[in-house]
Amino acid sequence: MTILEFTAVVAIVSLVAGFLGSLTGLGGGVVLVPLLTIFFHVDIRYAIGASLVSVIATSSGAAAAYVKEGFSNIRIGMFLEIATTFGALLGAFLATWIPTSALAIIFGAVLLYSAFLSRKPRTEAQRNLPPDALATRLRLNGSFPDLEGQRNYNVQSVPTGFGLMFGAGALSGLLGIGSGAVKVLAMDQAMRIPFKVSTTTSNFMIGVTAAASAGVYLSRGYVDPGLAMPVMLGVLAGSLLGSRILVKAETKSLRLVFSVVILVLGLQMLYKGFWGKI
Amino acid sequence: MPAAEAPARAPLPPPKWNDHRIEVVLGNMLRIGVLLSAAIVLWGACIYLSRHAHEPADYRVFKGEPSDFRTIPGVVQSVIGGHGRGWIQLGLLFLIATPIARVAFSIVGFALERDRMYVAFTLIVLAILLYSLLGSGLGV
Numbered sequence: 001m002t003i004l005e006f007t008a009v010v011a012i013v014s015l016v017a018g019f020l021g022s023l024t025g026l027g028g029g030v031v032l033v034p035l036l037t038i039f040f041h042v043d044i045r046y047a048i049g050a051s052l053v054s055v056i057a058t059s060s061g062a063a064a065a066y067v068k069e070g071f072s073n074i075r076i077g078m079f080l081e082i083a084t085t086f087g088a089l090l091g092a093f094l095a096t097w098i099p100t101s102a103l104a105i106i107f108g109a110v111l112l113y114s115a116f117l118s119r120k121p122r123t124e125a126q127r128n129l130p131p132d133a134l135a136t137r138l139r140l141n142g143s144f145p146d147l148e149g150q151r152n153y154n155v156q157s158v159p160t161g162f163g164l165m166f167g168a169g170a171l172s173g174l175l176g177i178g179s180g181a182v183k184v185l186a187m188d189q190a191m192r193i194p195f196k197v198s199t200t201t202s203n204f205m206i207g208v209t210a211a212a213s214a215g216v217y218l219s220r221g222y223v224d225p226g227l228a229m230p231v232m233l234g235v236l237a238g239s240l241l242g243s244r245i246l247v248k249a250e251t252k253s254l255r256l257v258f259s260v261v262i263l264v265l266g267l268q269m270l271y272k273g274f275w276g277k278i
Numbered sequence: 279m280p281a282a283e284a285p286a287r288a289p290l291p292p293p294k295w296n297d298h299r300i301e302v303v304l305g306n307m308l309r310i311g312v313l314l315s316a317a318i319v320l321w322g323a324c325i326y327l328s329r330h331a332h333e334p335a336d337y338r339v340f341k342g343e344p345s346d347f348r349t350i351p352g353v354v355q356s357v358i359g360g361h362g363r364g365w366i367q368l369g370l371l372f373l374i375a376t377p378i379a380r381v382a383f384s385i386v387g388f389a390l391e392r393d394r395m396y397v398a399f400t401l402i403v404l405a406i407l408l409y410s411l412l413g414s415g416l417g418v
Contacts, residue, residue: 004327006335043340053370057316060308060376074301078384078399085406092410138395207308207377208403214374215411218367221343225366226335229323232370236316 003226010040011230014054018238020261021178022062022203023245030114030177032231033107034265038272042227044100048176049222052210054235055178059207061236062243072200073142076155076193081205083162084169084183085212091173092213096220098174104273107175111266114182115259129192134158144197153194161191173213176222178206300387304380311376315369322365329362378407 001009017031032054036047066072095103135141135155143152155161164186168179183205187198217223271277346352347367356364381404388396 001335002332003335004331007323007327040337042337045340046337053373056373056377057312060312060373060380063305063308063380066305068302068305070298072301074384075396078381078396078403081381081403082399082406085403085410089406089410139393208381208407211374211377212407212410218370218374219348221348223347223367223370224337224343225322225347225363225370226326226330227337228370229319229326229366232319232373233316233323236312 007230011234014231014234015238018058018235019242021058022239022242031261031265033176034269038268044103045222046224046227049217050228050231052176052214052217053223053228054231055210056207056214057232057236058239059203062239063204066200066203066243071144071196072204073197076140077201077205079138080162080165081208083165084205084209087166087169088173088209088212091170092216095174101273101276104269108266108269108273110171111262111269115263115266129154129156132156144194156192157190161186164190169209172209178210304383308376308380312373315372318369318372319366322362322369325365326362381407
Protein backbone atom coordinates (compact mmCIF):
# COMPACT_ATOMS: atom_id res chain seq x y z
CA MET A 1 0.00 0.00 0.00
CA THR A 2 1.29 3.47 -0.83
CA ILE A 3 1.14 6.30 1.68
CA LEU A 4 -1.70 7.94 -0.27
CA GLU A 5 -3.86 4.78 -0.24
CA PHE A 6 -3.03 4.05 3.39
CA THR A 7 -3.92 7.61 4.42
CA ALA A 8 -7.25 7.51 2.55
CA VAL A 9 -8.36 4.12 3.93
CA VAL A 10 -7.30 4.93 7.51
CA ALA A 11 -9.14 8.27 7.27
CA ILE A 12 -12.39 6.55 6.22
CA VAL A 13 -12.13 3.87 8.92
CA SER A 14 -11.37 6.59 11.49
CA LEU A 15 -14.41 8.55 10.36
CA VAL A 16 -16.66 5.54 11.03
CA ALA A 17 -14.91 4.86 14.36
CA GLY A 18 -15.30 8.50 15.40
CA PHE A 19 -18.98 8.40 14.51
CA LEU A 20 -19.55 5.24 16.59
CA GLY A 21 -17.35 6.46 19.41
CA SER A 22 -19.26 9.70 19.65
CA LEU A 23 -22.67 8.00 19.65
CA THR A 24 -21.73 5.62 22.44
CA GLY A 25 -19.38 7.75 24.54
CA LEU A 26 -16.51 5.38 23.74
CA GLY A 27 -14.37 8.13 22.27
CA GLY A 28 -13.42 6.22 19.11
CA GLY A 29 -10.04 5.04 20.39
CA VAL A 30 -11.40 1.86 21.86
CA VAL A 31 -12.39 0.65 18.37
CA LEU A 32 -9.49 2.29 16.54
CA VAL A 33 -6.57 0.58 18.25
CA PRO A 34 -7.92 -2.94 17.51
CA LEU A 35 -8.88 -1.93 13.95
CA LEU A 36 -5.43 -0.47 13.20
CA THR A 37 -3.55 -3.40 14.70
CA ILE A 38 -5.78 -6.20 13.38
CA PHE A 39 -6.62 -4.96 9.89
CA PHE A 40 -3.78 -2.57 9.06
CA HIS A 41 -0.99 -4.45 10.89
CA VAL A 42 0.14 -1.25 12.60
CA ASP A 43 2.40 -1.75 15.62
CA ILE A 44 0.19 -1.38 18.70
CA ARG A 45 2.38 1.41 20.09
CA TYR A 46 1.86 3.60 17.00
CA ALA A 47 -1.84 2.74 17.11
CA ILE A 48 -2.04 3.79 20.76
CA GLY A 49 -0.25 7.09 20.06
CA ALA A 50 -2.53 7.97 17.12
CA SER A 51 -5.62 6.91 19.02
CA LEU A 52 -4.73 9.03 22.04
CA VAL A 53 -4.50 12.11 19.84
CA SER A 54 -7.82 11.31 18.16
CA VAL A 55 -9.44 10.88 21.57
CA ILE A 56 -8.61 14.49 22.41
CA ALA A 57 -9.98 15.66 19.05
CA THR A 58 -13.22 13.72 19.56
CA SER A 59 -13.76 15.04 23.03
CA SER A 60 -12.97 18.68 22.34
CA GLY A 61 -14.73 18.73 18.97
CA ALA A 62 -17.99 17.40 20.34
CA ALA A 63 -17.95 19.43 23.57
CA ALA A 64 -19.68 22.50 22.12
CA ALA A 65 -22.52 20.43 20.66
CA TYR A 66 -23.02 18.52 23.91
CA VAL A 67 -23.09 21.46 26.31
CA LYS A 68 -25.81 23.21 24.32
CA GLU A 69 -28.12 20.27 25.08
CA GLY A 70 -27.57 20.74 28.81
CA PHE A 71 -26.79 17.10 29.53
CA SER A 72 -23.22 17.29 30.81
CA ASN A 73 -22.39 18.12 34.43
CA ILE A 74 -19.23 20.23 34.73
CA ARG A 75 -18.82 19.56 38.47
CA ILE A 76 -19.05 15.79 38.19
CA GLY A 77 -16.57 16.05 35.32
CA MET A 78 -14.03 18.23 37.10
CA PHE A 79 -14.21 16.34 40.40
CA LEU A 80 -13.67 12.99 38.71
CA GLU A 81 -10.89 14.36 36.51
CA ILE A 82 -8.71 14.53 39.62
CA ALA A 83 -8.90 10.73 39.66
CA THR A 84 -8.62 10.17 35.90
CA THR A 85 -5.62 12.45 35.32
CA PHE A 86 -3.72 10.88 38.22
CA GLY A 87 -4.53 7.46 36.78
CA ALA A 88 -3.57 8.51 33.24
CA LEU A 89 -0.16 9.67 34.40
CA LEU A 90 0.44 6.33 36.11
CA GLY A 91 -0.82 4.40 33.06
CA ALA A 92 1.43 6.28 30.62
CA PHE A 93 4.50 5.53 32.73
CA LEU A 94 3.50 1.86 33.06
CA ALA A 95 3.02 1.54 29.28
CA THR A 96 6.76 1.52 28.54
CA TRP A 97 7.35 -1.44 30.85
CA ILE A 98 4.61 -3.70 29.55
CA PRO A 99 5.20 -5.95 26.48
CA THR A 100 2.87 -5.38 23.50
CA SER A 101 1.24 -8.83 23.74
CA ALA A 102 0.26 -8.04 27.34
CA LEU A 103 -1.13 -4.68 26.20
CA ALA A 104 -3.30 -6.53 23.67
CA ILE A 105 -4.58 -8.95 26.34
CA ILE A 106 -5.40 -6.11 28.76
CA PHE A 107 -7.09 -4.31 25.91
CA GLY A 108 -9.16 -7.38 25.04
CA ALA A 109 -10.16 -7.92 28.67
CA VAL A 110 -11.26 -4.28 29.01
CA LEU A 111 -13.38 -4.60 25.87
CA LEU A 112 -15.05 -7.85 27.00
CA TYR A 113 -15.73 -6.48 30.47
CA SER A 114 -17.25 -3.32 29.00
CA ALA A 115 -19.48 -5.36 26.68
CA PHE A 116 -20.63 -7.52 29.59
CA LEU A 117 -21.40 -4.57 31.88
CA SER A 118 -23.27 -2.63 29.25
CA ARG A 119 -25.69 -5.54 28.72
CA LYS A 120 -26.68 -5.73 32.38
CA PRO A 121 -30.29 -4.55 32.58
CA ARG A 122 -31.18 -1.59 34.76
CA THR A 123 -34.34 -1.40 36.84
CA GLU A 124 -36.69 1.56 36.92
CA ALA A 125 -36.41 1.70 40.73
CA GLN A 126 -33.01 3.39 40.29
CA ARG A 127 -34.68 6.47 38.86
CA ASN A 128 -35.69 8.25 42.07
CA LEU A 129 -32.87 7.90 44.56
CA PRO A 130 -32.44 9.78 47.87
CA PRO A 131 -29.66 12.40 47.97
CA ASP A 132 -26.29 11.11 49.16
CA ALA A 133 -24.59 13.20 51.86
CA LEU A 134 -21.16 13.32 50.20
CA ALA A 135 -22.55 13.99 46.72
CA THR A 136 -24.63 16.85 48.12
CA ARG A 137 -21.64 18.38 49.86
CA LEU A 138 -19.64 18.18 46.63
CA ARG A 139 -22.59 19.71 44.72
CA LEU A 140 -22.65 16.86 42.21
CA ASN A 141 -26.44 16.47 41.95
CA GLY A 142 -28.08 18.06 38.93
CA SER A 143 -30.83 17.99 36.37
CA PHE A 144 -31.12 17.52 32.62
CA PRO A 145 -33.79 18.04 29.93
CA ASP A 146 -36.08 15.03 29.48
CA LEU A 147 -39.30 14.43 27.55
CA GLU A 148 -41.32 15.61 30.58
CA GLY A 149 -39.12 18.69 31.23
CA GLN A 150 -36.14 19.01 33.61
CA ARG A 151 -35.41 15.78 35.44
CA ASN A 152 -33.44 15.86 38.69
CA TYR A 153 -30.97 13.19 39.70
CA ASN A 154 -29.02 12.39 42.86
CA VAL A 155 -25.51 11.03 42.53
CA GLN A 156 -24.69 7.89 44.59
CA SER A 157 -21.53 6.05 45.77
CA VAL A 158 -19.04 8.89 45.26
CA PRO A 159 -15.95 7.04 46.68
CA THR A 160 -16.60 3.95 44.50
CA GLY A 161 -17.08 6.14 41.43
CA PHE A 162 -13.90 8.08 42.20
CA GLY A 163 -11.92 4.83 42.60
CA LEU A 164 -13.27 3.42 39.34
CA MET A 165 -12.32 6.67 37.61
CA PHE A 166 -8.74 6.29 38.76
CA GLY A 167 -8.78 2.87 37.10
CA ALA A 168 -10.37 4.34 33.97
CA GLY A 169 -7.63 6.97 33.83
CA ALA A 170 -4.89 4.36 34.25
CA LEU A 171 -6.36 2.30 31.39
CA SER A 172 -6.58 5.44 29.28
CA GLY A 173 -2.91 6.19 29.83
CA LEU A 174 -1.90 2.57 29.31
CA LEU A 175 -3.96 1.81 26.19
CA GLY A 176 -4.35 5.24 24.59
CA ILE A 177 -8.11 5.08 24.76
CA GLY A 178 -10.52 7.56 26.29
CA SER A 179 -11.75 4.77 28.58
CA GLY A 180 -15.18 6.18 27.77
CA ALA A 181 -16.63 2.71 28.29
CA VAL A 182 -15.28 2.38 31.82
CA LYS A 183 -16.19 6.00 32.58
CA VAL A 184 -19.76 5.65 31.35
CA LEU A 185 -20.15 2.40 33.24
CA ALA A 186 -18.66 3.77 36.47
CA MET A 187 -20.98 6.73 36.31
CA ASP A 188 -23.95 4.62 35.16
CA GLN A 189 -23.59 1.62 37.41
CA ALA A 190 -21.86 2.92 40.52
CA MET A 191 -22.86 6.57 40.73
CA ARG A 192 -26.30 6.03 39.14
CA ILE A 193 -26.01 9.05 36.88
CA PRO A 194 -28.56 8.99 33.99
CA PHE A 195 -27.11 7.53 30.79
CA LYS A 196 -27.14 10.68 28.65
CA VAL A 197 -25.61 12.75 31.46
CA SER A 198 -22.84 10.20 32.02
CA THR A 199 -22.18 9.83 28.28
CA THR A 200 -21.81 13.54 27.64
CA THR A 201 -19.94 14.28 30.88
CA SER A 202 -17.59 11.41 30.11
CA ASN A 203 -17.04 12.86 26.63
CA PHE A 204 -15.82 16.09 28.17
CA MET A 205 -13.56 14.30 30.66
CA ILE A 206 -11.98 12.08 28.01
CA GLY A 207 -10.01 14.92 26.39
CA VAL A 208 -8.54 16.11 29.68
CA THR A 209 -7.62 12.55 30.68
CA ALA A 210 -5.98 11.89 27.31
CA ALA A 211 -4.05 15.16 27.50
CA ALA A 212 -2.55 13.96 30.81
CA SER A 213 -0.82 11.07 29.01
CA ALA A 214 -0.42 12.56 25.51
CA GLY A 215 2.69 14.54 26.44
CA VAL A 216 4.33 11.39 27.73
CA TYR A 217 3.48 9.49 24.52
CA LEU A 218 4.62 12.24 22.19
CA SER A 219 7.97 12.63 23.91
CA ARG A 220 8.53 8.86 23.67
CA GLY A 221 7.99 8.80 19.92
CA TYR A 222 4.68 6.90 19.94
CA VAL A 223 2.93 9.58 17.91
CA ASP A 224 3.74 9.22 14.20
CA PRO A 225 2.56 12.23 12.17
CA GLY A 226 1.85 10.14 9.05
CA LEU A 227 -0.47 7.83 10.98
CA ALA A 228 -1.92 10.32 13.48
CA MET A 229 -2.93 12.72 10.69
CA PRO A 230 -5.63 10.59 8.94
CA VAL A 231 -6.73 9.14 12.28
CA MET A 232 -7.18 12.53 13.92
CA LEU A 233 -8.91 14.19 10.95
CA GLY A 234 -11.17 11.18 10.30
CA VAL A 235 -12.19 10.70 13.92
CA LEU A 236 -12.87 14.42 14.33
CA ALA A 237 -15.16 14.53 11.28
CA GLY A 238 -16.97 11.37 12.42
CA SER A 239 -17.44 12.55 15.98
CA LEU A 240 -18.86 15.91 14.87
CA LEU A 241 -21.44 13.98 12.83
CA GLY A 242 -22.19 11.65 15.73
CA SER A 243 -22.71 14.40 18.29
CA ARG A 244 -25.53 15.81 16.14
CA ILE A 245 -27.40 12.53 16.30
CA LEU A 246 -26.98 11.60 20.00
CA VAL A 247 -29.93 13.58 21.28
CA LYS A 248 -32.36 11.87 18.92
CA ALA A 249 -30.98 8.35 19.24
CA GLU A 250 -32.56 5.69 21.45
CA THR A 251 -30.53 4.76 24.54
CA LYS A 252 -31.45 1.10 24.09
CA SER A 253 -30.24 0.73 20.51
CA LEU A 254 -27.15 2.79 21.38
CA ARG A 255 -26.20 0.25 24.03
CA LEU A 256 -26.70 -2.67 21.68
CA VAL A 257 -24.42 -1.22 18.99
CA PHE A 258 -21.95 -0.34 21.75
CA SER A 259 -21.75 -3.85 23.19
CA VAL A 260 -21.66 -5.85 19.95
CA VAL A 261 -18.78 -3.83 18.49
CA ILE A 262 -16.64 -4.00 21.61
CA LEU A 263 -17.38 -7.72 22.12
CA VAL A 264 -16.12 -8.67 18.64
CA LEU A 265 -13.03 -6.46 18.90
CA GLY A 266 -12.32 -7.73 22.43
CA LEU A 267 -12.22 -11.34 21.27
CA GLN A 268 -9.92 -10.38 18.39
CA MET A 269 -7.51 -8.60 20.70
CA LEU A 270 -7.38 -11.50 23.16
CA TYR A 271 -6.69 -13.93 20.32
CA LYS A 272 -3.90 -11.72 18.96
CA GLY A 273 -2.40 -11.19 22.39
CA PHE A 274 -2.37 -14.83 23.48
CA TRP A 275 -1.01 -16.08 20.15
CA GLY A 276 1.67 -13.41 20.14
CA LYS A 277 0.50 -11.90 16.85
CA ILE A 278 0.80 -8.33 18.08
CA MET B 279 -31.21 26.69 32.74
CA PRO B 280 -31.33 27.61 29.03
CA ALA B 281 -33.84 30.31 28.10
CA ALA B 282 -35.26 28.10 25.33
CA GLU B 283 -36.79 25.85 28.02
CA ALA B 284 -39.47 28.39 28.91
CA PRO B 285 -40.68 30.21 25.80
CA ALA B 286 -44.18 30.98 27.20
CA ARG B 287 -43.02 32.51 30.50
CA ALA B 288 -41.81 36.03 31.17
CA PRO B 289 -38.22 36.72 30.01
CA LEU B 290 -35.60 35.45 32.44
CA PRO B 291 -33.47 37.99 34.35
CA PRO B 292 -30.09 38.72 32.74
CA PRO B 293 -28.00 35.55 33.11
CA LYS B 294 -25.27 35.53 35.74
CA TRP B 295 -22.29 33.26 35.54
CA ASN B 296 -23.65 29.78 36.03
CA ASP B 297 -22.48 26.28 35.15
CA HIS B 298 -24.30 26.18 31.86
CA ARG B 299 -23.01 29.51 30.61
CA ILE B 300 -19.44 28.63 31.56
CA GLU B 301 -19.79 25.35 29.73
CA VAL B 302 -21.13 26.98 26.58
CA VAL B 303 -18.22 29.45 26.49
CA LEU B 304 -15.67 26.72 27.15
CA GLY B 305 -17.32 24.39 24.65
CA ASN B 306 -17.05 26.98 21.90
CA MET B 307 -13.45 27.74 22.86
CA LEU B 308 -12.61 24.06 22.63
CA ARG B 309 -14.20 23.77 19.21
CA ILE B 310 -12.22 26.73 17.88
CA GLY B 311 -9.01 25.21 19.28
CA VAL B 312 -9.73 21.85 17.67
CA LEU B 313 -10.67 23.32 14.30
CA LEU B 314 -7.50 25.43 14.34
CA SER B 315 -5.34 22.40 15.11
CA ALA B 316 -7.18 20.37 12.45
CA ALA B 317 -6.43 23.13 9.93
CA ILE B 318 -2.71 23.01 10.82
CA VAL B 319 -2.71 19.21 10.53
CA LEU B 320 -4.50 19.43 7.17
CA TRP B 321 -1.93 21.93 5.90
CA GLY B 322 0.85 19.59 7.00
CA ALA B 323 -0.97 16.70 5.34
CA CYS B 324 -1.03 18.55 2.00
CA ILE B 325 2.75 19.11 2.11
CA TYR B 326 3.42 15.57 3.32
CA LEU B 327 1.20 13.85 0.74
CA SER B 328 2.41 16.01 -2.15
CA ARG B 329 5.95 14.77 -1.45
CA HIS B 330 5.50 11.20 -0.21
CA ALA B 331 2.15 9.99 -1.67
CA HIS B 332 3.66 7.14 -3.69
CA GLU B 333 6.12 5.80 -1.15
CA PRO B 334 5.15 2.56 0.62
CA ALA B 335 3.38 2.90 3.99
CA ASP B 336 4.87 0.74 6.74
CA TYR B 337 3.90 0.82 10.39
CA ARG B 338 4.43 -2.87 11.15
CA VAL B 339 7.67 -2.38 13.04
CA PHE B 340 7.97 0.11 15.87
CA LYS B 341 11.03 2.31 15.48
CA GLY B 342 10.04 5.32 17.58
CA GLU B 343 9.92 8.79 16.12
CA PRO B 344 13.09 10.84 15.54
CA SER B 345 13.66 13.71 17.97
CA ASP B 346 12.27 16.15 15.35
CA PHE B 347 8.82 14.81 16.16
CA ARG B 348 9.27 14.16 19.87
CA THR B 349 10.08 17.51 21.43
CA ILE B 350 8.65 21.01 21.09
CA PRO B 351 11.96 22.55 19.87
CA GLY B 352 12.33 19.67 17.40
CA VAL B 353 8.85 20.23 16.00
CA VAL B 354 9.42 23.99 15.71
CA GLN B 355 12.70 23.36 13.83
CA SER B 356 10.89 20.97 11.50
CA VAL B 357 8.13 23.52 10.80
CA ILE B 358 10.73 26.21 10.02
CA GLY B 359 12.31 23.73 7.61
CA GLY B 360 8.92 23.48 5.84
CA HIS B 361 8.39 19.76 6.57
CA GLY B 362 4.83 18.48 6.27
CA ARG B 363 5.21 16.09 9.18
CA GLY B 364 6.54 18.93 11.34
CA TRP B 365 3.37 20.91 10.62
CA ILE B 366 1.21 17.87 11.48
CA GLN B 367 3.06 17.46 14.77
CA LEU B 368 2.59 21.18 15.51
CA GLY B 369 -1.16 20.76 14.97
CA LEU B 370 -1.16 17.79 17.34
CA LEU B 371 0.69 19.81 20.01
CA PHE B 372 -1.96 22.48 19.62
CA LEU B 373 -4.62 19.83 20.02
CA ILE B 374 -3.09 18.53 23.27
CA ALA B 375 -3.09 22.10 24.55
CA THR B 376 -6.85 22.65 24.05
CA PRO B 377 -8.16 20.55 26.96
CA ILE B 378 -5.43 22.00 29.17
CA ALA B 379 -6.56 25.51 28.25
CA ARG B 380 -10.12 24.44 29.00
CA VAL B 381 -9.15 23.35 32.51
CA ALA B 382 -7.25 26.60 33.05
CA PHE B 383 -10.24 28.69 32.01
CA SER B 384 -12.58 26.62 34.19
CA ILE B 385 -10.69 28.05 37.17
CA VAL B 386 -11.82 31.52 36.09
CA GLY B 387 -15.38 30.27 35.67
CA PHE B 388 -15.54 28.72 39.13
CA ALA B 389 -13.92 31.83 40.63
CA LEU B 390 -16.65 34.00 39.06
CA GLU B 391 -19.17 31.72 40.74
CA ARG B 392 -17.21 32.12 43.99
CA ASP B 393 -16.96 28.35 44.27
CA ARG B 394 -13.71 27.89 46.20
CA MET B 395 -14.01 24.13 46.45
CA TYR B 396 -14.15 23.74 42.66
CA VAL B 397 -11.40 26.29 42.11
CA ALA B 398 -9.24 24.04 44.29
CA PHE B 399 -10.30 20.86 42.45
CA THR B 400 -9.58 22.44 39.08
CA LEU B 401 -6.16 23.65 40.26
CA ILE B 402 -5.28 20.07 41.22
CA VAL B 403 -6.25 18.82 37.75
CA LEU B 404 -4.24 21.59 36.08
CA ALA B 405 -1.20 20.81 38.23
CA ILE B 406 -1.32 17.13 37.19
CA LEU B 407 -1.63 18.08 33.50
CA LEU B 408 1.31 20.50 33.65
CA TYR B 409 3.40 17.99 35.55
CA SER B 410 2.78 15.35 32.88
CA LEU B 411 3.78 17.74 30.10
CA LEU B 412 6.86 19.20 31.77
CA GLY B 413 7.94 15.97 33.43
CA SER B 414 7.89 13.95 30.21
CA GLY B 415 10.79 15.71 28.49
CA LEU B 416 8.61 17.26 25.79
CA GLY B 417 10.15 20.67 26.26
CA VAL B 418 13.75 19.45 25.91
